[in-house]
Amino acid sequence: xxxxxxxxxxxxxxxxxxxxxxxxxxxxxxxxxxxxxxxxxxxxxxxxxxxxxxxxxxxxxxxxxxxxxxxxxxxxxxxxxxxxxxxxxxxxxxxxxxxxxxxxxxxxxxxxxxxxxxxxxxxxxxxxxxxxxxxxxxxxxxxxxxxxxxxxxxxxxxxxxxxxxxxxxxxxxxxxxxxxxxxxxxxxxxxxxxxxxxxxxxxxxxxxxxxxxxxxxxxxxxxxxxxxxxxxxxxxxxxxxxxxxxxxxxxxxxxxxxxxxxxxxxxxxxxxxxxxxxxxxxxxxxxxxxxxxxxxxxxxxxxxxxxxxxxxxxxxxxxxxxxxxxxx
Amino acid sequence: xxxxxxxxxxxxxxxxxxxxxxxxxxxxxxxxxxxxxxxxxxxxxxxxxxxxxxxxxxxxxxxxxxxxxxxxxxxxxxxxxxxxxxxxxxxxxxxxxxxxxxxxxxxxxxxxxxxxxxxxxxxxxxxxxxxxxxxxxxxxxxxxxxxxxxxxxxxxxxxxxxxxxxxxxxxxxxxxxxxxxxxxxxxxxxxxxxxxxxxxxxxxxxxxxxxxxxxxxxxxxxxxxxxxxxxxxxxxxxxxxxxxxxxxxxxxxxxxxxxxxxxxxxxxxxxxx
Numbered sequence: 174x175x176x177x178x179x180x181x182x183x184x185x186x187x188x189x190x191x192x193x194x195x196x197x198x199x200x201x202x203x204x205x206x207x208x209x210x211x212x213x214x215x216x217x218x219x220x221x222x223x224x225x226x227x228x229x230x231x232x233x234x235x236x237x238x239x240x241x242x243x244x245x246x247x248x249x250x251x252x253x254x255x256x257x258x259x260x261x262x263x264x265x266x267x268x269x270x271x272x273x274x275x276x277x278x279x280x281x282x283x284x285x286x287x288x289x290x291x292x293x294x295x296x297x298x299x300x301x302x303x304x305x306x307x308x309x310x311x312x313x314x315x316x317x318x319x320x321x322x323x324x325x326x327x328x329x330x331x332x333x334x335x336x337x338x339x340x341x342x343x344x345x346x347x348x349x350x351x352x353x354x355x356x357x358x359x360x361x362x363x364x365x366x367x368x369x370x371x372x373x374x375x376x377x378x379x380x381x382x383x384x385x386x387x388x389x390x391x392x393x394x395x396x397x398x399x400x401x402x403x404x405x406x407x408x409x410x411x412x413x414x415x416x417x418x419x420x421x422x423x424x425x426x427x428x429x430x431x432x433x434x435x436x437x438x439x440x441x442x443x444x445x446x447x448x449x450x451x452x453x454x455x456x457x458x459x460x461x462x463x464x465x466x467x468x469x470x471x472x473x474x475x476x477x478x479x480x481x482x483x484x485x486x487x488x489x490x491x492x493x494x495x496x497x498x499x500x501x
Numbered sequence: 502x503x504x505x506x507x508x509x510x511x512x513x514x515x516x517x518x519x520x521x522x523x524x525x526x527x528x529x530x531x532x533x534x535x536x537x538x539x540x541x542x543x544x545x546x547x548x549x550x551x552x553x554x555x556x557x558x559x560x561x562x563x564x565x566x567x568x569x570x571x572x573x574x575x576x577x578x579x580x581x582x583x584x585x586x587x588x589x590x591x592x593x594x595x596x597x598x599x600x601x602x603x604x605x606x607x608x609x610x611x612x613x614x615x616x617x618x619x620x621x622x623x624x625x626x627x628x629x630x631x632x633x634x635x636x637x638x639x640x641x642x643x644x645x646x647x648x649x650x651x652x653x654x655x656x657x658x659x660x661x662x663x664x665x666x667x668x669x670x671x672x673x674x675x676x677x678x679x680x681x682x683x684x685x686x687x688x689x690x691x692x693x694x695x696x697x698x699x700x701x702x703x704x705x706x707x708x709x710x711x712x713x714x715x716x717x718x719x720x721x722x723x724x725x726x727x728x729x730x731x732x733x734x735x736x737x738x739x740x741x742x743x744x745x746x747x748x749x750x751x752x753x754x755x756x757x758x759x760x761x762x763x764x765x766x767x768x769x770x771x772x773x774x
Contacts, residue, residue: 213677214598214599216596216676216677218598220589220592220596221588221592221593221596223588223589224585224589224648224652225604228607228608228648231642231645232614232619234622234626235619235621235626236614236622238621238625238626239618239621242621242625253628299518302515302518303515307508307509307515308508308509309516310511310515316522320523320525320526322702322752323706323749323752324705324706324708324724325708326706326724326745330731330742331525331528331529334738334741335528339543340540340542340545342528342545345544345545434615437615437617437709438708442708456615456617459617459618459621460617463624464624464712464713471621471625474621478618478621479618481615482614485613485614489609489610489613
């Protein structure tokens with residue numbers, strides 16, 4: 174999971190509408206009060222207009238272009254000329270019938286859920302551990318952020334070399350345990366596992382930081398009371414920490430889901446989705462179709478991308494609902 | 502067992518866990534210093550016993566233009582992001598515009614859209630407008646990663662500014678623009694730092710947009726510099742890893758200088774204070 178932090182704007186508080194005062198003045202003339210309100214509304218617009226223009230030009234329009242791509246029969250020539258014929262659902266149908274579709278969907282799901290499960294469990298364990306405030310705990314917790322801050326190309330290329338089948342350090346360590354060299358990135362059986370391991374490593378800090386700050390909000394008195402009652406560590410975790418952390422856990426997992434679904438860089442740099450299609454996900458497949466070959470298939474590529482948006486949005490809206498309920 | 506001994510045991514376990522977690526980072530450093538002829542040695546050298554700076558020399562020879570481009574793109578992204586996000590954040594937090602709630606939702610959804618989809622859309626547009634392979638086209642594309650995040654950070658932060666401060670400025674006769682510029686912005690230093698740091702880091706780290714929109718330009722960012730190294734047939738891993746080390750410097754600086762802003766950025770909104 175390589176997500177960037179996401180925030181909830183608090184701009185959506187219900188606005189209190191004051192009933193408009195009855196206007197008695199003649200046509201065309203505004204009362205001073207009304208003129209003031211109109212002016213402040215114009216000022217507000219001036220502040221937010223750049224953002225609205227920006228979103229329209231650099232979010233809505235690219236997405237529209239992408240949708241348009243997915244509904245037309247593009248070739249390289251017609252892509253440049255811009256006169257591709259409208260083909261409706263053809264690209265979507267083509268994608269769904271493609272033998273790569275089922276594996277890519279399956280890999281996306283395995284990649285996402287396995288990554289998140291490990292990131293969450295490890296992140297939670299570390300958060301509980303660091304919550305004990307021992308010497309150096311602050312410094313060490315900060316150091317744990319490093320994998321998350323590194324550019325993905327750095328992490329991906331480092332893991333690529335560590336996973337190298339002949340000279341990689343991972344196989345070197347494994348040989349102490351009597352394990353034969355594994356073709357991590359070169360064998361179709363292991364490629365997906367390899368990128369999942371690297372992705373777990375990258376996502377642990379995010380889970381750690383969020384879960385740790387969730388732990389900070391659990392009242393200390395609860396732990397003191399549990400200690401008085403003689404509860405052991407495991408009981409404290411099961412009866413206090415975990416239940417009280419549930420809302421934060423839900424947010425962490427859903428955010429992780431949205432972000433992990435769209436992971437592209439890491440897989441592309443490490444395996445390009447290969448060998449064969451053994452580690453291709455919807456994200457890498459979409460890119461492969463659009464840019465990965467000499468004969469780009471922009472239409473099907475865009476169709477896969479739109480499919481990915483739909484899946485991400487489904488989980489994303491669930492996330493927003495959970496978050497709203499927590500804030501209410 | 503007394504508490505002091507337990508505390509020490511925790512510190513030792515913590516150190517071991519951190520060492521385990523950061524092993525790949527150590528390995529990157531180690532490989533960056535390993536001579537090319539020892540690269541495929543079995544067993545590999547676990548410590549840089551015969552350190553070489555060949556790798557870093559290749560960085561100086563080949564990668565300086567890429568690093569410069571990334572710096573420019575990163576700074577450009579920060580400027581564009583702040584220009585758009587800071588006023589919008591103030592508006593959403595304080596001026597109660599019509600449709601503010603819908604805009605907040607739109608920003609949330611914007612953050613969920615996969616980068617490859619945006620890249621494909623931008624590719625079509627940039628092709629039409631002849632903007633492919635330009636550094637400032639990449640600034641525009643990279644800023645889309647940071648703008649929604651920035652607006653939300655500013656909105657959350659500026660909602661927390663005491664109303665009296667703004668009212669006082671109003672009484673002194675300052676208009677909305679003046680209040681924003683001389684009162685709100687200076688008070689929002691923390692938010693400005695957080696948004697700038699993340700905006701820079703994301704632009705610096707971006708690979709998807711760079712590879713799609715600037716694959717053949719004269720001015721390409723460092724992520725593509727590394728990618729090109731990896732694609733070479735004679736993969737010189739000490740040069741690749743040395744470049745990776747250099748490309749990690751902004752992240753390291755950020756962590757040292759601004760750790761609390763980083764943690765604030767990660768948790769912003771995900772957990773309610």
